[in-house]
Amino acid sequence: MSGLGALAGRVLEVYERNAARYDRERSRGLFERGWLDRFAGMIPEGGRVLDVGCGTGAPLAEYLTGLGFAVTGVDGAAGMIEIAWARRPEGDWRVADMRRLALEERFDGVLAWDSFFHLTRDEQRQVVPRLLRHLRPGGPLMLTVGPGDGEVIGQVGDEPIYHASLDQKEYARLIEAGGAEVVDFVAEDPTCDFHSVLLARKL
Numbered sequence: 152m153s154g155l156g157a158l159a160g161r162v163l164e165v166y167e168r169n170a171a172r173y174d175r176e177r178s179r180g181l182f183e184r185g186w187l188d189r190f191a192g193m194i195p196e197g198g199r200v201l202d203v204g205c206g207t208g209a210p211l212a213e214y215l216t217g218l219g220f221a222v223t224g225v226d227g228a229a230g231m232i233e234i235a236w237a238r239r240p241e242g243d244w245r246v247a248d249m250r251r252l253a254l255e256e257r258f259d260g261v262l263a264w265d266s267f268f269h270l271t272r273d274e275q276r277q278v279v280p281r282l283l284r285h286l287r288p289g290g291p292l293m294l295t296v297g298p299g300d301g302e303v304i305g306q307v308g309d310e311p312i313y314h315a316s317l318d319q320k321e322y323a324r325l326i327e328a329g330g331a332e333v334v335d336f337v338a339e340d341p342t343c344d345f346h347s348v349l350l351a352r353k354l
Contacts, residue, residue, distance in 0.1 A: 155302055155304075155313065156271075158304065158311060158312070158313040159269075159271050159313040159315070161313075162269045162312060162313055163227045163228050163248070165307050165308075165310050165312050166206075166226075166227075166228035166230070166231060166307065167228045167229065167230045168230075168308070168310070169307050169308035169310065170207070170228060170230030170231050170233070170234060171230075171234070172308045173206065173207070173231075173307060173308065174206075174207040174209070174231075174234050177206065177207070177209065177210075178210075178344075179209065179210045181210055181214060182342075182343055182344045183211065183264065183343060183344075183346075184214070185342060185343065186293065186340075186343055186346075186348050186350070187211065187214060187215065189335075189350065190260060190262065190291050190293045190350065191215065191218050191220070191260075193260065193289075193290070193291040193334075193352065194220065194259045194260040194290065194291065195259055196219060197219055197220065197221070198220055198221070198258075198259030198260060198290075199220065199221045199222075199223065199256075199258045199259050199260075200215050200220045200221070200222045200223070200258060200259065200260045200261070200262060201222075201223050201225070201254075201256075201258040201260070201261045201262070201285055202215070202222055202223065202224045202225070202262050202263075202264075203225055203249045203252065203261060203262065203263040203266060203267070203282065204225075204226055204227070204249060204263055204264070204265065204266020204267065204269075205222075205224030205225060205226050205231070205232075205235065205244070205266075206226060206228075206231045206235075206265075206266075207231050207234040207235050207238065208224050208234075208235035208238060208239060208242060208244065209235075209238065211262070211264055212224050212235075212242070213239070215262075216239075216242070220259075220260075221243070222242070222243065223243040223245065223256075223258070224242065224243065224244045224245070225244075225245045225246070225247040225249070225252065226244075226246065226247070226266075227246070227247065227248040227249065228246075229246045232244045232245065232246050249263065249266070249267070249270070249278055249281070249282070250270065250274055250277070250278060250281075252278075252281055252282070252285070253281075254285060256285070257285060257286065257287045258285055258286060258287065258290065259286075259287055259289075259290045260286070260290050260291050260292075260293075261282050261283075261285055261286050261290065261291070261292045261293075262292075262293050263282065263292075263293070263294050263295070264293065264294075264295050265295055265346075266295075267294045267295065267296065268294075268295055268296055268297060268314045268315065268316060269312065269313060269314060269315075270315065271313075271315055272300075272302075272315050272316070272317055275315065275316075275317055276317070276321075276325060279322070279325040279326060279329060280325065280328065280329040283326070283329035283330065283331055283351075283353060284329075286331075286353040287353065288353050288354065289352065289353060289354075290352070290353050291334070291350060291351065291352050291353075292326075292331065292350075292351045292352070292353065293348065293349070293350050293351075294348070294349045294351075295346050295347060295348055295349075296316045296317070296322065296347050296348075296349050297314065297315070297316025297347055298316070298338035298339050298347045299316065299318050299319070299338070300316060300317055300318040300321070301315070301316060302314065302315045303315075316347070319336055319338075319349075322336070322349055326351045329353075330353060330354050331351045331352055331353045331354055332351060332352055332354060333349065333350070333351050334350045334351055334352050335348075335349075335350045336348070336349045336350070
C-alpha cells in the first residue's frame, strides 16, 4: 500500500487519538456561519438535520440546534461521540462510518463539513449517492471538498491526516445522478477560512 493509501486508512484512528485535543483546539469562531445560514435557509422550520462527521458536536451541531433544528450527529470516531454525549446528553449522537451509512430515516438537510474530504476519491464516489438517499426532496446537502481533483496531507494534533477531492464537474455528475442539483460551489472561499464548499439540493 502506498504512503497516501496507508494514511487514508488511518483517518478514524487519528481522530480517536486526538479527540480531546481536537475538541480543545477546534475554532468556535463560526467562520462557517455564512454557509450554515444558507444551508439552514433551505430547511423547513424545526426540520431534521443529519450532521455526518459531526466530531464533538461543537460548534456546528450546536449552532444548528440553536436555530431550532433537530440534529442527529454521526461520527466514525467513538471518542468524538463520547465528548458530544458528555457535553449535550440530550442530543442524538451516534457512532457510524459514513462509508456504510444506512439509516432507516430521511432528513431535511445533510451536512458533511470537514469530514467528507477525508474519504478517498473512490469512497467519495460511493458516498455522495449514499448521503443523497438520506435526504428528503427539496433538502440541501452541503459538503466541504477540495478546490480540484487531488490528494493532500493535512494535520490533526501532531499527526498527518489524509484529504482528497474530485473535480467540480465530477461532483456535479454524481449529484445529478443521485437526483439532485448543485446550487453553488466556491473554491477556497476567503470568507470561510478558505474552505471549498459545495451546496446541492435534492430534487
